[in-house]
Amino acid sequence: MIRWIQFRNPSASISSLHHRLNSTTTTPNPITPVNPSHLLKVSTILYQQQNSPESRFHTSLNHCNFHLTHEFFLQICNQFPYSWKPIYKFHIFTQTHNFNHTSITLNKMLDVIGKSRNIDLLWDLVKEIGQRQLVNDKTYKIVVKTLASAREMKKCVDFFHIMNGFGYGYELGTLNKVVDMLCGCKLVEEAKYIVNKLKDGGSVKPDGFTYKCLIRGFCDVGDLVDASKIWNLLVDEGFEVEIDAVEKMMDTLFKTNRFDEAMKLFQSVRINRIDEVGLSTYKLVIGWMCRKDKLGHARMVFDEMRERGIEPDCEILGSLIYGFLSKARIREAYAIAEAIDNPDISVYHGLVKGLWRLKKANEATNVFREMIRRGCEPTMHTYVMLLQGHLGKRGRKGNDPLINFDTIFVGGLVKAGKSYEATKYIERVTNRGLEVPRFDYNRFLHYYSNEEGIIMFDAMSKKLREVGLFDLGDIFERYGQKMATREQRRDR
Incomplete structure (x- = not known):
């Protein structure tokens, strides 16, 4: 699919960095405070009389x-x-x-x-x-x-x-900024059209940065065919493929389950361009290898990285921890974690996710308590992983409405004004001919993230402890204290 090439030395300049100046220079206007009452009066008139005659x-x-x-x-x-x-x-x-x-x-x-x-x-x-x-x-x-x-x-x-x-x-720098913006908004087909029309008309000739933006844009929308065509066009016109474009292509190949092609691209870069392979490239490859249960290959890449004098960061170590846990090599995973002086959240996430995969929800909760004790505040992703570990992907069933998450979730949907979604959820749950949908913990936490949610999470944690579910009680209590409102999340 991609035309493999021998990479040349990296070019010193990627794109033009000059900026077009306005033909008329203006002195900056000082910011003067706006009178709120005047703003309200004018806004009211603009809204109420927008269809009135101009004179009135x-x-x-x-x-x-x-x-x-x-x-x-x-x-x-x-x-x-x-x-x-x-x-x-x-x-x-x-x-x-x-x-x-x-x-x-x-x-x-x-x-x-x-x-x-x-x-x-x-x-x-x-x-x-x-x-x-x-x-x-x-x-x-x-x-x-x-x-x-x-x-x-x-x-x-x-x-x-x-x-x-x-x-x-016709400024190349301006075109590059526009193309970069369009690709970031997933309007890559439109960006490609503009580039081709200006190029065919002889107005602006694209450079390596232009093509890099297009490659990144097509990768973001999952169109590897067009991304490969742009890649080959870039090579044919004599431009250098930047390492971040290579990483983007590799990441997209991994995401689309084309592992062999991604590794082929990585091997090509290692052979022809080893000096430019840095921490970000190793992080990408090791992370995906651990997710795909290829721990042996991940260890080889990790050892090569260390031999080249590149020190791993916490994200790479977190990936390795998850890789070891996914193979039930718990002792080695904990040895890596204990050797880290200042672990960040990626290390704890690797532990929680790995223990959750081994169905060790209680140990995962102990990791949750330890990360809080060491000053690393959990994120929404942490809470979702812990809830999935304790409750499964379809939520907890029970007669008591305080621990029946179907009841709580539907109540949250109704309070958020999502009555249609609540009705459809009930229909799928009650109709035995259909598979019960996966419980959406993100929505569950989102719909109760308000002032009422603080009270609800506190009551839920107490009720869970009463029935012996102390781990779940601690999780919901912490969420209610630190994540239920925007002010709490800002100050945590």
Whole structure:
């Protein structure tokens, strides 16, 4: 699938790092505090009179006697993040009061109009902003993302041509920033279209960084065929395949259960490019080998890493701990863990996950208590693993509603306004002809993460201890104390 090549020495420069400066320099406007009462009055008028005649609309705003500043305009935009009409009418009003826009205020307005999908108005404003010479890289990102999301592909390309007409030129650095942004938003097909059109028209020739972004984008959406095509195109044009692009391709091959191809790529890098293989590459390979129960191969790679003088971090050691536990080699796993001076959460997660796999839920809870004692605060993932270890993937059944998690989960769905999901869940549970769905502990914890949840988790922990489930009681008590509300999670 991928064309294997002999790697050359790494190139010193990956992409152009220059930034286009605005043709007009403006002094930064000082941020002045906004009067909340004025903001409320103006927002109310914008909402209530957005369909009123312009004369009445302007008269109402003039009666507010507010101080129009750039910060005030931005705050108004924040009041209507998905509604273009109030913002645009306020923009028209500001033009009657000698209000000078900046790139920041115009980009904020474009963002609101883009989110509301008013493509025609967006297109008109783009030309106006170009004439004002207030376009910057943020403008490119907002406009192209909006047009690409709406599948206005021709306008995506035309936008670059229009900006060139306003004197901004065809900048490779700008194209790379746009492509990087689109690939991060999983709009990689649209990014590829823009790159090809600008390349075929002779406007902008992509470089190695452009192709790297496309490879990463196709890997993120799971399209290895197109990722391989871009890889081969990059090689044919004489660019260097960066090590992070190699790692991304390997990670995607692992995720799609193409283990042999991923290892073939890793071996190619080891043979031709060993000096660039660092901690991140070893971490990726060792982690996946341990997950796939290939502990022997993981040990070989680990030993090679140590021979090269690369010290493992806690994440690699956590993967090895899980690998040993998955093979029931408990003594060796604990020996690794005890030799770590300052273990982080990845080490404890390796222990908890491995013990959970061995059905040693009580030992996993002891690890949970130890990590708290040593000042390492559990995350949501920790609690979900512990609950799955104690209760199984389908939750605990019982006559008492306080320990019957079906009852608690349905109650949480109803309180969160998810009555349809609650009904469907009950239907699947009560209908013996259908398999009972996997219990979603993430949703269970999420729907009770509020002030009422603090009381519920406390009552649940007491009830669980009464029936002898001390480990579960400790888990829910700790969750209620540290994770039930946003303030608790922030201060933990």
